[in-house]
Amino acid sequence: MANTIDLKPVSEFISEDAPARYVYDMSPEKHEIALSTHDLQVYYGDNLALSEGDLAFERYKITSLIGASGSGKSTFLRSLNRMNDGVATVKGNITYRGVDINTKAIDVYEMRRHIGMVFQRPNPFAKSIYNNITFALTQRGVTDKQELDEIVETSLRQAALWDEVKDELNKSALALSGGQAQRLVIARALALKPDILLLDEPSSALDPISSAQVEDTLLELKNQYTIIIVTHNMQQAARISDYTAFFHMGKVIEYDLTRKIFTRPKVALTNDYISGNFG
Numbered sequence: 340m341a342n343t344i345d346l347k348p349v350s351e352f353i354s355e356d357a358p359a360r361y362v363y364d365m366s367p368e369k370h371e372i373a374l375s376t377h378d379l380q381v382y383y384g385d386n387l388a389l390s391e392g393d394l395a396f397e398r399y400k401i402t403s404l405i406g407a408s409g410s411g412k413s414t415f416l417r418s419l420n421r422m423n424d425g426v427a428t429v430k431g432n433i434t435y436r437g438v439d440i441n442t443k444a445i446d447v448y449e450m451r452r453h454i455g456m457v458f459q460r461p462n463p464f465a466k467s468i469y470n471n472i473t474f475a476l477t478q479r480g481v482t483d484k485q486e487l488d489e490i491v492e493t494s495l496r497q498a499a500l501w502d503e504v505k506d507e508l509n510k511s512a513l514a515l516s517g518g519q520a521q522r523l524v525i526a527r528a529l530a531l532k533p534d535i536l537l538l539d540e541p542s543s544a545l546d547p548i549s550s551a552q553v554e555d556t557l558l559e560l561k562n563q564y565t566i567i568i569v570t571h572n573m574q575q576a577a578r579i580s581d582y583t584a585f586f587h588m589g590k591v592i593e594y595d596l597t598r599k600i601f602t603r604p605k606v607a608l609t610n611d612y613i614s615g616n617f618g
């Protein structure tokens with residue numbers, strides 16, 4: 340069920356000795372950790388765009404990354420499955436299933452099967468709906484028609500698109516609406532059975548109804564997937580996420596349970612941001 344949080348200014352909660360930074364203690368004894376980063380630093384050329392990005396993400400939860408434009412949210416997200424390779428220098432550790440995936444020895448394509456990414460603008464391939472889902476699978480040698488049919492149906496159902504497209508699977512994906520196309524792209528990512536889904540503002544290019552459908556889809560998916568989502572929409576972060584990380588000038592300033600971030604943040608800067616004082 341969606342969270343209901345009233346986003347009202349909460350400055351009265353901020354004391355004069357408020358900390359400059361607060362990161363929730365996601366201790367592995369109490370939380371099942373799906374992915375964690377340690378000492379992450381991202382450079383574009385000589386420009387240090389992200390540092391102090393030590394975060395741990397709990398399995399089967401939704402974590403939102405919020406912050407003003409240019410604060411480093413996408414840089415952080417894209418580093419998590421090595422989308423910054425060739426674009427930026429990423430230092431530090433990204434631990435997934437006990438393995439540091441930020442090392443040369445990692446098969447990046449195999450890793451991305453476990454940690455999938457959905458971008459802001461829906462990017463379906465110029466192929467049929469069916470072939471959008473099966474493309475990566477057939478590239479990996481899956482040819483059994485029955486198996487492919489089952490994966491197509493399951494993925495489209497999980498992405499809440501099946502009922503709308505089940506009778507026209509051979510139609511071009513380019514004919515779908517923006518909201519349908521984004522759910523198709525989510526289905527395409529799910530077809531590879533990832534553990535973790537990274538989403539970079541997946542509904543910011545969509546109309547409110549399509550955006551709500553994507554949100555509902557994400558809430559359904561968190562039973563089976565760990566979701567990390569960049570969003571500019573604080574109402575959306577409050578509605579769907581369990582945890583929220585607030586980024587500012589390339590650093591994680593506050594990371595906590597979403598309800599705490601939006602009702603009782605510990606850091607004055609977070610309070611300023613969620614109260615609309617900047618950004």
Ligand SMILES: Nc1ncnc2c1ncn2[C@@H]1O[C@H](COP(=O)(O)OP(=O)(O)OP(=O)(O)O)[C@@H](O)[C@H]1O
Pocket residue numbers: 383388406407408409410411412413414415426571586
């Ligand atoms: N490909 C790139 N090359 C050089 N600098 C970049 C690149 N991508 C991002 N940056 C810089 O890194 C910093 C963080 O940008 P990033 O896109 O991660 O922020 P963001 O919080 O996701 O912003 P937005 O909400 O606008 O997407 C900014 O100063 C930006 O200019």
